[in-house]
Every structure is written in structure tokens, then in C-alpha cells.
Amino acid sequence: MKVAFVGAGNVAWHLAQAFENVHISITEVYSRNEMHAENLCKKLHHAIVKKELYFSDPELDILILAVSDDALPTIVKQIQVPSNTIVVHTSGSVSMDIFQDMTYHYGVFYPLQTFSKEKPLNINKVPFCIEGKNDFIKNKLRNLASSISESVYDVDSTQRKTLHVGAVFACNFVNHLLAISKNILADKSLDFNILKPLIEETIKKALTTDHPKNAQTGPAIRKDTQTIQRHLSYLQDTPQEQTIYQLLTDSIMHFYANKSE
Amino acid sequence: MKVAFVGAGNVAWHLAQAFENVHISITEVYSRNEMHAENLCKKLHHAIVKKELYFSDPELDILILAVSDDALPTIVKQIQVPSNTIVVHTSGSVSMDIFQDMTYHYGVFYPLQTFSKEKPLNINKVPFCIEGKNDFIKNKLRNLASSISESVYDVDSTQRKTLHVGAVFACNFVNHLLAISKNILADKSLDFNILKPLIEETIKKALTTDHPKNAQTGPAIRKDTQTIQRHLSYLQDTPQEQTIYQLLTDSIMHFYANKSE
Numbered sequence: 001m002k003v004a005f006v007g008a009g010n011v012a013w014h015l016a017q018a019f020e021n022v023h024i025s026i027t028e029v030y031s032r033n034e035m036h037a038e039n040l041c042k043k044l045h046h047a048i049v050k051k052e053l054y055f056s057d058p059e060l061d062i063l064i065l066a067v068s069d070d071a072l073p074t075i076v077k078q079i080q081v082p083s084n085t086i087v088v089h090t091s092g093s094v095s096m097d098i099f100q101d102m103t104y105h106y107g108v109f110y111p112l113q114t115f116s117k118e119k120p121l122n123i124n125k126v127p128f129c130i131e132g133k134n135d136f137i138k139n140k141l142r143n144l145a146s147s148i149s150e151s152v153y154d155v156d157s158t159q160r161k162t163l164h165v166g167a168v169f170a171c172n173f174v175n176h177l178l179a180i181s182k183n184i185l186a187d188k189s190l191d192f193n194i195l196k197p198l199i200e201e202t203i204k205k206a207l208t209t210d211h212p213k214n215a216q217t218g219p220a221i222r223k224d225t226q227t228i229q230r231h232l233s234y235l236q237d238t239p240q241e242q243t244i245y246q247l248l249t250d251s252i253m254h255f256y257a258n259k260s261e
Numbered sequence: 262m263k264v265a266f267v268g269a270g271n272v273a274w275h276l277a278q279a280f281e282n283v284h285i286s287i288t289e290v291y292s293r294n295e296m297h298a299e300n301l302c303k304k305l306h307h308a309i310v311k312k313e314l315y316f317s318d319p320e321l322d323i324l325i326l327a328v329s330d331d332a333l334p335t336i337v338k339q340i341q342v343p344s345n346t347i348v349v350h351t352s353g354s355v356s357m358d359i360f361q362d363m364t365y366h367y368g369v370f371y372p373l374q375t376f377s378k379e380k381p382l383n384i385n386k387v388p389f390c391i392e393g394k395n396d397f398i399k400n401k402l403r404n405l406a407s408s409i410s411e412s413v414y415d416v417d418s419t420q421r422k423t424l425h426v427g428a429v430f431a432c433n434f435v436n437h438l439l440a441i442s443k444n445i446l447a448d449k450s451l452d453f454n455i456l457k458p459l460i461e462e463t464i465k466k467a468l469t470t471d472h473p474k475n476a477q478t479g480p481a482i483r484k485d486t487q488t489i490q491r492h493l494s495y496l497q498d499t500p501q502e503q504t505i506y507q508l509l510t511d512s513i514m515h516f517y518a519n520k521s522e
Contacts, residue, residue, distance in 0.1 A: 171479070
């Protein structure tokens with residue numbers, strides 16, 4: 001199998017090397033920033049730096065566009081590939097239909113994880129979300145993903161949107177709450193490390209129980225209005241945090257009042 | 262050193278056994294539910310079930326009230342102890358002053374972790390927050406905590422309140438966002454397991470970087486208004502979740518506009 005990449009950022013960096021580890025050849029790497037493509041090619045066996053978006057090797061099986069969501073529409077317009085090459089992007093939020101005017105063979109190859117070049121990660125545990133224009137393509141992409149990961153899911157564009165919304169709540173917003181918590185402690189010269197074991201245990205419980213709702217604790221679920229009032233008045237000088245406290249407290253009360261099934 | 266407990270719930274269960282592991286004797290255990298006290302005493306070497314709140318052993322060094330916040334005021338009114346016994350509670354949100362009309366020797370012995378009887382945990386990693394009416398008491402409590410944990414902090418009642426507010430954001434609210442995320446996926450028959458590696462990585466990054474704000478990702482920090490609008494309209498049938506999405510998105514934008522120091 002022959003694979004080429006457009007993009008040499010964090011995602012391409014990890015995927016390309018993972019493929020070569022299972023003897024899938026990376027033939028070419030294109031990047032708007034040629035230096036990035038060179039750096040990645042140095043990590044690979046035979047890959048060469050591609051200088052334009054015209055791919056002519058008829059044996060190229062899969063072209064992976066591992067570029068930012070913003071860059072995708074422009075790149076898609078510029079690319080030319082042999083008619084049998086499958087073109088995929090790696091984005092969580094762009095529909096597969098972005099390819100419909102470009103080629104007949106396309107799909108999505110979305111690794112649901114954050115990548116950093118400098119940080120090694122166990123690609124075998126990364127969930128890959130696969131979508132293909134037809135079953136032949138889907139199979140091919142599923143095989144490609146299975147060669148590097150034990151966790152491969154068929155996810156269509158609608159479900160991918162759902163996943164993305166879910167990830168915003170479970171990851172982006174969670175991280176923001178941790179940032180707010182750190183600031184609340186720092187304002188009183190308290191070391192955030194003191195909360196870490198509790199945070200780790202909270203996550204562990206939430207992810208091992210049937211549903212995180214079974215692990216909910218705190219003043220809101222206890223309907224401990226005295227504590228809630230004390231906390232709200234504690235937060236009176238930071239109205240944004242106060243509003244978040246009020247809304248999430250209301251949401252917890254509402255959640256367990258109506259969804260205690 | 263002799264220690265006794267009022268309360269035989271999750272906290273007493275773990276603390277009492279941890280103390281005996283380092284050869285600190287538990288002499289007596291009282292519980293409103295006598296069966297609970299009996300069950301705990303069975304796990305201990307010489308402890309006996311106490312049937313009333315009158316403690317008369319003049320050698321009792323420390324009496325630990327490991328009861329719920331609600332029960333504390335009533336219990337405190339009923340208890341009698343020898344004048345040298347230090348009385349502490351284990352609550353994150355009740356002031357030390359609750360003891361001021363009861364005895365001269367008091368403090369707080371607050372383990373910042375969630376406990377379940379059936380779940381073993383490494384007590385050595387649990388942060389203990391210590392407060393004492395004077396330095397003698399503080400030292401005594403610090404030594405007691407250090408005998409079972411490597412992580413002991415001096416935390417006064419004001420700081421304890423701060424910690425509690427911080428923990429509501431970092432644990433209770435975080436768990437709730439995970440519950441919401443699970444429901445969003447479940448509504449479209451998507452397995453929540455698909456998000457777990459990303460959640461774990463998010464937490465790992467947030468807790469190992471200098472400040473979780475350095476690990477923020479997602480549409481809000483990218484000011485990706487198109488994606489944000491798509492997500493908001495996706496959530497239009499669940500107005501509570503839509504409001505949370507809007508508020509936390511605004512908060513992230515605001516946070517990084519003003520606090521990019």
C-alpha cells in the first residue's frame with residue numbers, strides 16, 4: 001500500500017511514522033511550509049518532499065489531507081490525483097462532501113486524539129473514525145486504521161458532528177473549568193497540586209462507572225442551598241465565574257430531577 | 262497515641278484502618294447506626310463500639326468527627342470529651358469555629374479525596390488539610406496526617422472554603438460536563454468509550470502543564486465562530502446544554518482575551 005500526505009503538522013507526523021512502523025510506505029509529503037515536509041521526510045524511509053499539489057503516481061492508494069479545517073477548502077480545490085487514489089481528510093468537523101466535486105474516491109480518516117510532535121503517544125489506543133463514499137472505500141480505510149490502532153469506528157458525517165460537540169463539553173470545557181479552578185486557588189496562594197488527586201479520582205470514577213451521572217457529588221446534587229449561596233457570594237467579585245457556578249448548579253439540579261432513570 | 266471516631270462512614274472507614282496500619286490505636290467508634298460502628302470495629306484490633314457521645318478516657322489524644330456536614334452541629338452540641346482531647350472534624354466546608362463553645366482543643370483534619378468503603382485507595386497520596394486552634398494542636402495534627410500521607414498542607418478555614426469552591430469547578434462541574442457529553446453521544450447511539458482516550462489525554466495535559474490554560478483547545482479559543490454557530494444550532498432542542506455551551510464559549514473567549522499573561 002502506498003500513502004502520501006498533504007500537511008506535515010502534528011497529525012501527519014504521528015500517522016506517517018505509525019504507518020511506516022507497520023511497513024506501509026509513505027511516498028510523498030507536501031506542506032505549505034517546505035521545511036516541515038523536509039523534517040517529516042527525514043523521519044521516514046523513502047518519502048520525498050512534494051513541491052506542488054499535483055499527484056501523478058497511479059499506484060498511490062491513499063492521499064491523506066492532514067491540514068487545518070480552515071486550509072481544507074483551498075487545498076481541495078488545488079489538488080489533482082489519479083482517478084483511483086482515495087482522498088481523505090483527518091478533520092473532526094468537516095463533512096466528507098467537501099470532496100464531491102474533486103474526485104470519485106473519498107472518505108474521512110479522523111483520529112480522535114490531540115497530537116503534539118514532541119510527545120510520543122500510543123497510537124494503538126487512538127480511536128479512528130472512518131467514513132467512506134462507498135463500502136469499498138470504507139473497507140480500505142478500516143483496514144488502514146486497523147493496521148495501527150485497535151480502536152476503529154464507522155462514524156458518518158452527522159455522527160462526527162455529534163462527537164465533536166460531545167468532545168467540546170468533555171474536553172475543551174472541562175479544561176476551561178480546570179483553568180478557572182486553578183485561578184480560584186491561585187488568588188488565595190493555594191497550590192493547585194492539592195486538588196490533583198481528587199481530580200484524577202473524579203475522572204477515573206466518571207470513566208469507569210456506567211454513566212458519569214452515577215458519580216456526581218457536590219452541593220448541587222445534595223441540594224445544599226446554604227453551601228451554594230456561600231459559594232455564590234464568595235464569587236461575587238468574578239461575575240463570569242459566578243454565572244458559570246449558578247448555571248452549572250441549576251443544570252445539575254435539573255439533570256437529576258428529570259433524568260434520574 | 263490514642264484516637265477515637267464519631268462516624269463510621271467512608272472517611273472513618275479508610276482513616277481508622279490507615280492509622281492502625283501505622284500502629285496508631287483506635288480505641289472507640291461511635292455511629293448513629295450501631296451496625297456501621299460494629300462493622301468498622303471488626304476491621305480494627307481493639308476498638309469497641311461506643312454507644313453514647315460521652316468520652317471519658319483521659320488518655321484519648323484525638324477524637325475525629327467523620328460525619329456529614331449536616332450532622333456536625335447536632336453532634337458537636339452533644340459530645341463531651343476530657344479537657345486535653347483534641348477534637349477535629351473532617352469536613353471541607355465547615356469552619357473550625359464550630360467547636361469554640363465546646364472545648365479548648367480543636368482543629369480540622371480534612372482529607373481532600375472521595376472515599377468509598379468498597380474501593381481501596383492509596384492513602385499515602387491523599388492530601389490532608391490541617392488546621393488547629395494553636396501551634397501545638399496544628400503540630401499534633403500535622404504529625405498524625407504525616408504518619409499516613411506524604412501530602413499534608415496547612416489550610417485555614419478561609420483557604421478551605423477556596424479549595425471547596427475550586428473543587429466544585431474542577432470535580433463536580435467537570436463530572437457534570439462528562440455526563441452531558443455522554444448523553445449527547447447516547448442520543449445518536451454513539452459509544453462514550455470513543456471519547457475516553459481524548460478525555461484522559463486532556464486531563465493529563467491539563468495537570469502536567471504549568472497552567473491548564475496552556476492546554477486549551479477547541480473552537481472557542483480559535484474564535485472559530487462558524488463551528489460555534491453550528492454547534493449552537495445542533496443543541497437547539499436541549500436549551501440547557503445550549504446555554505452552557507454559549508456561556509462556557511464566551512468565558513473561554515473572555516479568559517484568553519484578558520488573561521493571556
